[in-house]
Amino acid sequence: MTVPGIILHVPHSSAEVPAEVRSQLLLEDDDLARELRLMTDWHTDELFALPPAEAVTVRFPVSRLVVDPERFEDPEAEGMEAVGMGAVYTRTSQGLFLRDEAEATHEREALVARYYRPHHAALEAATSAALAAHGRCLIVDCHSFPSLPLPYEFKVSADRWKVVHRPAVCIGTDTTLPPNAPFAHPGMHTPLWLRERAAIAFGEMLARWPGGAGKAVAGIAFDRPFGGALVPLPYLGNDRRVQAVMIELRRDLYMDEETGGRLPGFAGCAAAVQMALRRICA
Numbered sequence: 191m192t193v194p195g196i197i198l199h200v201p202h203s204s205a206e207v208p209a210e211v212r213s214q215l216l217l218e219d220d221d222l223a224r225e226l227r228l229m230t231d232w233h234t235d236e237l238f239a240l241p242p243a244e245a246v247t248v249r250f251p252v253s254r255l256v257v258d259p260e261r262f263e264d265p266e267a268e269g270m271e272a273v274g275m276g277a278v279y280t281r282t283s284q285g286l287f288l289r290d291e292a293e294a295t296h297e298r299e300a301l302v303a304r305y306y307r308p309h310h311a312a313l314e315a316a317t318s319a320a321l322a323a324h325g326r327c328l329i330v331d332c333h334s335f336p337s338l339p340l341p342y343e344f345k346v347s348a349d350r351w352k353v354v355h356r357p358a359v360c361i362g363t364d365t366t367l368p369p370n371a372p373f374a375h376p377g378m379h380t381p382l383w384l385r386e387r388a389a390i391a392f393g394e395m396l397a398r399w400p401g402g403a404g405k406a407v408a409g410i411a412f413d414r415p416f417g418g419a420l421v422p423l424p425y426l427g428n429d430r431r432v433q434a435v436m437i438e439l440r441r442d443l444y445m446d447e448e449t450g451g452r453l454p455g456f457a458g459c460a461a462a463v464q465m466a467l468r469r470i471c472a
């Protein structure tokens with residue numbers, strides 16, 4: 191079987207907090223459950239699911255509260271460190287203490303070694319295998335986001351409108367400039383054709399959304415409320431053959447955000463997402 195040229199990266203679908211990590215977290219059980227409810231990209235592993243013959247799926251097996259694979263490992267490179275939400279979070283989405291900061295400094299290396307690096311090694315291996323087989327590779331970074339902004343979002347973004355306005359689908363694009371770019375340039379890992387194809391595929395998905403288009407109001411936006419698209423570090427900024435786009439679905443489209451449960455039409459939602467994925471990959 192040939193290796194597919196498509197990689198689905200699912201970093202935030204797990205709510206699993208291993209016992210040895212639970213003891214590092216300062217929250218009471220109720221507060222931890224609430225934070226997991228708000229911060230987990232629930233059911234994204236089922237929504238963004240293609241069979242192995244069509245795509246390689248790299249799913250992070252534990253919660254982002256353990257360690258967040260979507261952040262840079264190097265704190266100097268990671269802007270979210272400023273709000274205590276770098277690779278190892280010390281603050282919650284509400285700005286409360288999640289870990290003791292001094293303890294977290296000691297725990298960090300073990301967490302990164304145990305969970306973060308093996309995940310990135312798997313992602314890099316999948317990327318290099320796809321490049322070897324096809325000469326190019328498309329990474330789709332698969333997420334969802336709450337319909338109401340969380341307090342941390344206002345601290346991170348200077349643009350309040352970008353935070354408050356919640357489209358049904360947010361398409362995140364790479365903004366990395368190629369080395370020595372002589373002029374302003376779109377990000378090198380999200381070419382224009384990919385932006386356009388993603389907008390068309392997910393726009394058509396919303397038009398056919400199960401349960402009616404009522405939920406699909408506000409349509410599609412690029413890099414709003416969340417920007418960027420993950421590219422493995424060895425390829426970031428130096429290999430155009432690695433193409434990347436992020437797809438974020440607003441959670442009220444497919445789930446009850448209070449309970450975490452799937453909406454009745456969930457299977458149809460998953461089928462619609464998968465059809466859109468196939469269209470951008472085609």
Ligand SMILES: [Zn+2]
Pocket residue numbers: 201202231332333334
């Ligand atoms: Zn996410």
